[in-house]
Structure formats: C-alpha cells, structure tokens
Amino acid sequence: MNDSVGLVKTEYADFDVELRLESGRLLGPLTIAFERYGQLNAAKDNVILVTHAWTGDAHAAGVHDEEDRKPGWWDNMIGPGKVFDTDKYFVLCSNVIGSCKGSTGPTSIDPKTGRPYRLKFPSLMVRDMVRAQKLLIDHLGITSIHAVVGGSMGAMQAIEWAIHYPEMIRAIVPIAGTGRTSPMAIALNALARQAIFNDPLWKKGNYRPEHPPADGLALARAVGHISFLSDASMWLKFGRRFSVRDGMFDFFGKFEIERYLDYNGGNFVDRFDTNSFLYLAKALDLYDVAWNFDSLSEALDRLNCPSLWFAFTSDWLYTPQQTQEVVDELRRLNKPVDYHLIESDYGHDSFLVEPEKFIPILQTFLAEVPRSA
Numbered sequence: 008m009n010d011s012v013g014l015v016k017t018e019y020a021d022f023d024v025e026l027r028l029e030s031g032r033l034l035g036p037l038t039i040a041f042e043r044y045g046q047l048n049a050a051k052d053n054v055i056l057v058t059h060a061w062t063g064d065a066h067a068a069g070v071h072d073e074e075d076r077k078p079g080w081w082d083n084m085i086g087p088g089k090v091f092d093t094d095k096y097f098v099l100c101s102n103v104i105g106s107c108k109g110s111t112g113p114t115s116i117d118p119k120t121g122r123p124y125r126l127k128f129p130s131l132m133v134r135d136m137v138r139a140q141k142l143l144i145d146h147l148g149i150t151s152i153h154a155v156v157g158g159s160m161g162a163m164q165a166i167e168w169a170i171h172y173p174e175m176i177r178a179i180v181p182i183a184g185t186g187r188t189s190p191m192a193i194a195l196n197a198l199a200r201q202a203i204f205n206d207p208l209w210k211k212g213n214y215r216p217e218h219p220p221a222d223g224l225a226l227a228r229a230v231g232h233i234s235f236l237s238d239a240s241m242w243l244k245f246g247r248r249f250s251v252r253d254g255m256f257d258f259f260g261k262f263e264i265e266r267y268l269d270y271n272g273g274n275f276v277d278r279f280d281t282n283s284f285l286y287l288a289k290a291l292d293l294y295d296v297a298w299n300f301d302s303l304s305e306a307l308d309r310l311n312c313p314s315l316w317f318a319f320t321s322d323w324l325y326t327p328q329q330t331q332e333v334v335d336e337l338r339r340l341n342k343p344v345d346y347h348l349i350e351s352d353y354g355h356d357s358f359l360v361e362p363e364k365f366i367p368i369l370q371t372f373l374a375e376v377p378r379s380a
C-alpha cells in the first residue's frame with residue numbers, strides 16, 4: 008500500500024528524572040515509548056503530536072511486522088497523502104505514563120524495591136501524562152508543535168498541552184473530548200472498578216501477570232465498551248439478533264450483542280494490564296481542565312492558539328454539550344475557536360470508526376495553522 012507508513016518500530020527514551028506529580032508525589036526514572044513517522048524538517052516546526060485514548064498506545068500507524076493482522080490505531084489518518092501527511096509532517100505518538108504499553112506504569116519496576124510498582128504506583132492526572140510527554144519533546148529538540156490532535160483522553164491531553172505550554176503549541180484539535188469528566192462517566196468507571204475488585208484473582212493488585220483477574224477485567228472492559236458505542240450503532244451492528252450458536256430458549260443462550268461484549272472483553276485481557284486500566288480510569292475520572300485554577304475561564308484564558316473541536320451526535324459518554332461548554336467559554340474569551348458537531352451513529356468511538364466525516368475539515372484547518380506560536 009503506497010499510502011501506508013509501512014514497517015515501523017516503537018522506540019524508548021529513558022529519563023533519569025523525578026517528575027513532581029499533581030498529587031505531590033515524585034515519579035522516576037521514566038521511560039517513554041514512542042513512534043515517529045515522516046521527517047522532522049530543518050526548522051523542526053512540522054510536528055503533529057497525536058495523543059492516544061485510554062487503551063491506546065504509541066503504535067498509531069503502519070505495522071510492526073508484515074504479518075500483523077491490523078495496523079496502528081489511527082492508520083487511516085497517518086501516511087503519505089493522508090490528513091497527517093507524512094510527506095509533509097513529522098507525526099509523533101507517545102504512550103502515556105500509567106499505561107502498560109512501554110511507558111512507565113504500574114507494571115514497571117519500582118527502583119525503591121526492585122519489584123513492580125503495582126498499587127505502589129502513584130495516582131496520575133492527565134496533566135502528569137503531558138508533563139512526561141514534554142520530556143520526550145524536549146529530548147527530540149522540538150520547540151514548536153504544529154498541532155496536538157487526539158480523541159477522548161487524547162483530547163484531554165491536547166487541551167492540557169495548550170494550557171500549560173502555550174508558547175510552543177500552534178494549534179490543538181480535541182475530538183470527542185470533555186472539559187471535565189461527568190458523574191455519569193465516573194459512575195460507569197466505578198462499575199468497571201467493582202468488577203475487577205470483586206474478582207478473587209485481583210488480590211488488591213498483587214495478581215501474578217500470568218494469572219490476571221481475567222473475568223473482572225473482561226467485565227470492566229465490557230462496561231467501558233458499551234459506553235464507547237451507541238444505541239444506534241448497536242441496532243445497526245446487532246439489532247435483536249440471537250446468536251446462531253445458541254438456542255433461543257437455552258437459559259444461557261446469548262444475543263449477538265452479548266457475544267460481541269464477551270469477545271471484546273476477553274480479547275482485552277490479552278492485551279492490557281489490569282492495574283494500568285485502573286490507574287488510567289482514575290486519571291480519566293480526575294480530569295478537570297480547571298483543576299488548580301480559580302475557574303474554567305482562568306484555565307482557558309491561557310490558551311494561545313487556534314483550536315478545532317469535534318463532537319459526535321451519538322456520543323453519550325463525552326456528550327456534545329460537554330464540548331460546547333468549553334467552546335462557549337473560549338468564544339466568550341475571544342479565542343479563535345472552530346467547533347463541528349459531526350453526525351455519526353458510532354458513539355464515542357466515532358473518532359476511530361468514521362474519521363472520513365471530519366477529515367476534510369481537519370485538513371483545511373491544519374493547512375491554515377499559523378507558522379509560529
């Protein structure tokens with residue numbers, strides 16, 4: 008495929024630092040996993056920083072092996088001639104701290120004990136993730152970022168970048184984001200947590216990696232997965248179809264939607280660590296752009312760049328109203344802001360499933376970003 012970035016590899020940068028976290032605790036040394044696509048130009052000003060969601064990773068495009076069944080998670084966006092055109096832009100994606108996908112997280116070794124942190128890992132905020140990412144940006148000698156673009160938790164990171172490093176950010180594109188996590192989203196994460204805590208294999212986070220609380224984690228992910236879909240997408244995908252494998256009157260027979268949740272919950276256990284899932288859920292719950300500011304207005308007034316916002320009509324997790332709340336405040340502050348409500352049936356995950364709906368607007372926006380911050 009000539010619009011693919013092709014074979015790529017994840018790189019790792021080590022930082023001998025102790026990062027002061029929002030909680031006051033220190034974390035370090037740190038490793039940040041990242042991938043890069045395209046070439047950094049001589050002026051080092053063609054950088055697009057792609058920020059990932061809850062269970063994403065640094066592998067945003069291309070494949071690690073010719074035999075890979077699927078490419079990186081935003082492969083439809085990154086590559087020669089695509090919206091993040093790697094003939095033009097240097098696209099960078101790093102894994103957040105707290106994750107289990109190469110950056111320092113609860114599965115990493117705690118230098119104080121020589122054993123994995125597990126629940127000794129400190130609670131994080133999205134702001135801490137961005138502060139750690141900044142170490143990588145500095146390490147690569149980048150002083151100006153053309154745009155930070157991300158969906159869901161990636162949107163939160165984009166906002167944090169613009170507020171805390173306004174001098175180096177030329178634009179942000181928060182997609183399916185929120186300015187503060189709603190009580191309903193926290194409630195769903197609370198159910199996910201209880202599913203894990205009630206699994207006897209959980210052992211207060213001290214499970215052996217080869218024996219994770221698989222039932223609890225699969226159920227927790229299924230709760231999350233429901234919130235990433237929508238009523239409309241479930242009707243489209245499954246309707247009321249009963250699994251062809253089951254008899255309709257078998258007591259344990261399942262609807263197709265149940266099979267789907269079983270499959271995706273079970274799959275998740277093979278690719279994600281339980282403690283990381285919990286730490287990132289906590290960071291999502293704690294998210295409030297106004298944290299440690301006197302008001303939302305004070306926080307957003309620090310934003311010094313154009314911003315482009317997308318929300319999806321069927322997103323009931325981070326609803327369009329939540330994006331609108333931030334956009335309204337930015338408008339009140341006379342900041343350059345552009346907001347588009349995209350018609351999509353695919354719920355919160357529309358940013359992964361139907362990017363073609365917002366790509367043309369994004370493409371025009373990126374071309375018009377001013378050359379200096």
Ligand SMILES: CC(=O)SCCNC(=O)CCNC(=O)[C@H](O)C(C)(C)COP(=O)(O)OP(=O)(O)OC[C@H]1O[C@@H](n2cnc3c(N)ncnc32)[C@H](O)[C@@H]1OP(=O)(O)O
Nearest residue numbers: 059060061062063064080263264266267270271356359360
């Ligand atoms: C955002 C980031 O930063 S990265 C994180 C993104 N990744 C995830 O969220 C991982 C979970 N994956 C997903 O939710 C989806 O695959 C998405 C959102 C990425 C893409 O959505 P879609 O293209 O609509 O995929 P869909 O939901 O139809 O299929 C997901 C899986 O369920 C399977 N599936 C579909 N229908 C059924 C069914 N009736 N019964 C059982 N399994 C089913 C699919 O075969 C697919 O399996 P695979 O992952 O092994 O290929």
Ligand SMILES: N[C@@H](CCO)C(=O)O
Nearest residue numbers: 060061062063159235
């Ligand atoms: N489905 C995506 C988005 C969730 O916010 C993920 O799991 O990361």
